[in-house]
Amino acid sequence: MMKKTSHESDVSFIQALAGLLRENDLTELQVKRHYGENDSLNVRVSRKTQMVMQAAVHAAAPAPVAAPMPVAAAGDADPASHPGAITSPMVGTVYMAGEPGAAPFVAVGTSVKEGDTLLIIEAMKTMNHIPAPRAGTVKRILVEDGGPVEFGAPLVILE
Secondary structure, three states: OOOOOOOOHHHHHHHHHHHHHHHOOOOEEEEEEEEEOOEEEEEEEEOOOHHHHHHHHHOOOOOOOOOOHHHHHHOOOOHHHOOOEEEOOOOEEEEOOOOOOOOOOOOOOOEEOOOOEEEEEEEOOEEEEEEOOOOEEEEEEOOOOOOEEOOOOEEEEEO
16 A cells, blocks of 8 residues: 655645636636555635626626626625625535425525524535524525535625
């Protein structure tokens, strides 16, 4: 059995990827390096930019990337700046229910307790339950089931 080793060059490699992200105005970059049979590095570097968020808000309806359409319909200030905004802790795909066809975890008007699951974000084949950080009532849902979400993007407004 091969022992996994620490690769000192990984840190500089990740820093170089972050530099490429900025220099080429990209929002996400994913790379997998194989060092041996049981040794690899899988890196996803992403960043949130106002420009991308504004483009998504003003995009035409047919574009699948325009997941935050409820934001455009509301026409008010940036929901990410709302004091009750719950933001995404990762890049992934949003699921509003535990399985296809099941009732969603929350809907507008649902009262939740601290720790209740609001939704699931799938990232790298892992289902991550996103808990309510405090008790409150769901005022707005800013994402669509099955839609993509970026790190820091507003998911739900909880008051």
